Amino acid sequence: MTKEDIERLVESLEGLPPGGALPVGTMGVEEVRAEDIADVLSDVDEATKVLIVSLLSDEKAAEVLVETDENTSQTVLEHMSQQRMVRLLDLMDPDDAADVIELAPDDLQAGVLAGLEEEQQRSVRALHEYPPQSAGGIMTTEVIAAGSQDTVAATLEVVGEAEQPEASTAVFVTDAAGTLVGVVALQDLLGADPQAEVQSVMDPDVISVPLEADQEEAARQVERYNLASLPVVDAAGRLKGVITLDDVIDVLAEEASEDMLRLAGTSVLHPTTEPILRRLRARAPWLAITLAGTFFAGLMLEAIELKWFGGTGTTSYFSALLYFVPLIAGMAGNVGTQSSTIMVRGFATGEVDPTRPLRVLRGELILAVMIGVMAGIVVGAATTLFFSVDGLGLVVGLALPASILTAALAGTLIPFFCHSIKVDPAYAGGPFLLTLNDLAAIAIYFGVALALKDVLAGA
């Protein structure tokens, strides 16, 4: 069963209520990789998410919950019994379990935690003591550590018996007090004399980070020194856990997304899977800054004309229109850049499927309409209040949503088009798109002004 098979299965399931009859062939879902199931889950409606997870074995369901996006996990956990939650969490690595339990309904979390196996429970509680974005928050507590005076043979035996720890390349070495004193590659242990003490083959120059280090700082260390894993120590230098490369990759990707999206003026990490209102809240402050700043630019231009260039004490309809060009162009540019950045980053992280523009277009357009209408009303009213030019508020208030919608459409579709003709969408999504949106916004704005000129004059 391939990913395509799952997608077909899901299409046949869509709308089926949880607990409905099992369609033929669902058993095959177990053979699909958890990451692929997770991917499909992100795209389907709530009932289907819940249904698919209910069809999975505990082992598979645990993996899928770790891999899928947070919103999907939340939805699935809302409909899961406390008993099953406990079973799934017991199967996860402690760092994953610590993350997933936070997505469960608030009233169940304490009960689920209390139901976990003793060691898992202790690990999860320990991990919850550290901020989620710290080294302590992302490390796993399952570490293979050897005593410095253990023999190579004994250490290799311990490694062979350990249950699938995430970090299996490097063995960390501690002294009697649990202090980290060295590291040795598994491979070097294999090449060493079995009876030698581990401390004679280890590298004592081991890089570690403190529990409270920022996750980005930790990831940077791993990236910089090409480490296979990074031990995390407490204030006394005792080994508390290890950060593995897959965590590092996640952190680096998350930080890159964060930077890119913040530069574009939106502060959610998964801008295509979050609920619309949360997406709106993430963008609104930046758009409000642009709106306020460019409205101020309009006031400034009027003041300049009246004080230094006017003489008559009033401004012409046309130059009053020109005052709002920075606002119209700025808002359209801003919204367009948000859309194009979300697409470009989405293609890179796999969050947006570059062959299916319609899946994201709807969300972007709904947002653009909401933003456009709100901005149009606010600016229209403010313009009518502050500028004594008949009908100017109406023109600005109508042109703004129209140009914002156009910009969102261009910002969403141009990256898809570029991808389909094998041009890097990042090239098209930057200054080129911004300039295009400037021109479109100006054309729309004066189009509206001209259309209303006669209407207003006739009134």
Add this chain to the structure above:
Amino acid sequence: MTKEDIERLVESLEGLPPGGALPVGTMGVEEVRAEDIADVLSDVDEATKVLIVSLLSDEKAAEVLVETDENTSQTVLEHMSQQRMVRLLDLMDPDDAADVIELAPDDLQAGVLAGLEEEQQRSVRALHEYPPQSAGGIMTTEVIAAGSQDTVAATLEVVGEAEQPEASTAVFVTDAAGTLVGVVALQDLLGADPQAEVQSVMDPDVISVPLEADQEEAARQVERYNLASLPVVDAAGRLKGVITLDDVIDVLAEEASEDMLRLAGTSVLHPTTEPILRRLRARAPWLAITLAGTFFAGLMLEAIELKWFGGTGTTSYFSALLYFVPLIAGMAGNVGTQSSTIMVRGFATGEVDPTRPLRVLRGELILAVMIGVMAGIVVGAATTLFFSVDGLGLVVGLALPASILTAALAGTLIPFFCHSIKVDPAYAGGPFLLTLNDLAAIAIYFGVALALKDVLAGA
């Protein structure tokens, strides 16, 4: 000797010609990590780069060449003897050697390659057959592969004897024809019966990529499936090499940089270490698009006024000035965003030291002056040609470089300031900065217009 010690050393060395007397204490440099030496090398002048590398042992110099930025490697290789180059390249992993040799002076490459040890030479030649951004181009050819019918004990022995291969977590399994048939974690081998055949403990469901796969696609697979390493196979499914996690981290970081910088309108990957002219070439096309588009907006606005709002056949000085607001604001915004994006990404990759703004400020300001002056001359001339308003060309031609310089200054310094007060520079570098630069550009533009109004009127 710490990184700070090196920096102090370098300060005492600055300006010393290659081959000069060795200052006391340089021997300690050997104990510093190659990554830290590489970092310092990026910051110092040419002579110092060459000198430091000439002081290093072959082992350390080889590591440093792999870790430092491409421009530094190029500079160092230009001053290195062919004999030493051969010695250093023989010490590198083949994939690193294949990359570094391309940075050597063109006339030496063939000779160096011919001088390498036979196996290294074969590996490097093989790697050069694949495009540098393909799976084949980034893989290492040093793979530990076991025959499917080998015993666990024999395989463990082979692993222990292998020389430091990059990928030491997973052992790939091939059949008699060299076809990849499975994978087994080193740890699982340790836990298995030593006399069992490898094929009885391996996982036959192994993910691989073809030689010609794009590096980004390969990195994506590793990220998605949390792989420890990714085997690369030829068309017949034969194992040719392996992509390791540190390569993947580099690829993902590179792709993120590429996307971010392209969205900001600059197409070099290391925008603070490249020579000024290359940086200029990377930005110029996008600025030219903005310039042309916003100049066209000015023509459009004039046409709109003359056709629908004018009546007199001429435009006033003030409304003619307004035509160029999109151009002035757009260009300033564009250059400012380039600077702020370069800073934000530079902080994230470690390319820019967030505590030392002056190191990058100079480059950004030189670029801004070059861009501003060129754009000012072009637009000033075009304005004089296309618009029959006295002095307009001069006003635009002077205001443009002034506002571009201001924007570059703000785009560079605001991220540093934000970093120092612990606000994410990405927040400040987006719409906030753009709006600020809009306002500053408009103020500068009309300031110039007013200053020249009297001058022009008096002439």
